[in-house]
Amino acid sequence: MAIFLFFLILLITFFIFFVIQFYNIVFRSYAPFISTKRNVIKKIVESLNIKEDSIIYELGCGRAGFLRAIGRKYPRAKMFGVEYSFLPFLIAGLQDSLTNNNITILKKNFFKVDLSRADMIYCYLNLETMKRLEEKFKKECKHGAIVVSCSFPMPTVAPQKVIQEKGESIYFYNF
Numbered sequence: 001m002a003i004f005l006f007f008l009i010l011l012i013t014f015f016i017f018f019v020i021q022f023y024n025i026v027f028r029s030y031a032p033f034i035s036t037k038r039n040v041i042k043k044i045v046e047s048l049n050i051k052e053d054s055i056i057y058e059l060g061c062g063r064a065g066f067l068r069a070i071g072r073k074y075p076r077a078k079m080f081g082v083e084y085s086f087l088p089f090l091i092a093g094l095q096d097s098l099t100n101n102n103i104t105i106l107k108k109n110f111f112k113v114d115l116s117r118a119d120m121i122y123c124y125l126n127l128e129t130m131k132r133l134e135e136k137f138k139k140e141c142k143h144g145a146i147v148v149s150c151s152f153p154m155p156t157v158a159p160q161k162v163i164q165e166k167g168e169s170i171y172f173y174n175f
C-alpha cells in the first residue's frame with residue numbers, strides 16, 4: 001500500500017509538472033526544461049576569463065549544471081541559479097546539497113530578479129525569451145557584465161564573439 005501511494009504521488013507530481021510546463025511553453029513562450037550538453041558547458045567554461053570572486057547567474061538554471069562546472073573552476077565565485085519550475089528546482093537543490101559550493105537556487109521567474117550585481121549571466125532559453133531579456137539586460141547589467149547564450153542570440157545586440165561546439169552556436173556579449 002505504501003509503495004502504491006508513493007508511486008501515485010510521484011505520478012501526480014510528474015503530471016502537474018508536465019501540465020505547467022506545457023502551459024508555460026505554449027501560452028507564455030517559456031523555454032522547456034532541456035539541459036545544456038556537457039561538452040558545450042566545458043567549452044564555455046574554458047572560453048571564459050572572469051575574476052575569481054565573480055557573481056554569476058544562470059537564468060532558467062534547470063539542474064544548474066553550468067553553475068556546478070563554474071564552481072569547479074572558480075571555487076570563490078558566488079553563483080545564483082534562477083528556476084521557476086518546481087521539479088528542476090528540487091533536482092538542482094538536491095544536487096547542490098551534495099556538493100560543497102557557493103550556489104544558491106532561487107525559485108523565481110527570472111524577469112523578476114535584479115541582475116545589476118551580475119558579472120556573468122548564462123542562458124540556454126529560446127529566441128522569444130532572449131528578445132525580452134535583451135531589454136532587461138540593457139536596463140540592469142553593469143558595465144563590463146558578460147552574457148553568454150547557448151543557441152539563441154539576442155535580436156539587436158551584436159555578440160563580441162560566437163563559438164561553435166558540436167553544432168551549437170554559443171554567443172558571448174559584453175555590456
Ligand SMILES: C[S@@+](CC[C@H](N)C(=O)[O-])C[C@H]1O[C@@H](n2cnc3c(N)ncnc32)[C@H](O)[C@@H]1O
Nearest residue numbers: 033034035036060061062083084085109110124
Ligand atoms: C532549456 S532549459 C536550460 C536549463 C539549464 N540552464 C541548462 O542549460 O542545462 C530552460 C530552463 O529555464 C526555465 N525557465 C524558462 N523560463 C523561465 C522564467 N521566466 N523564469 C525562471 N525559469 C525559467 C525552464 O523551466 C527550464 O528549466
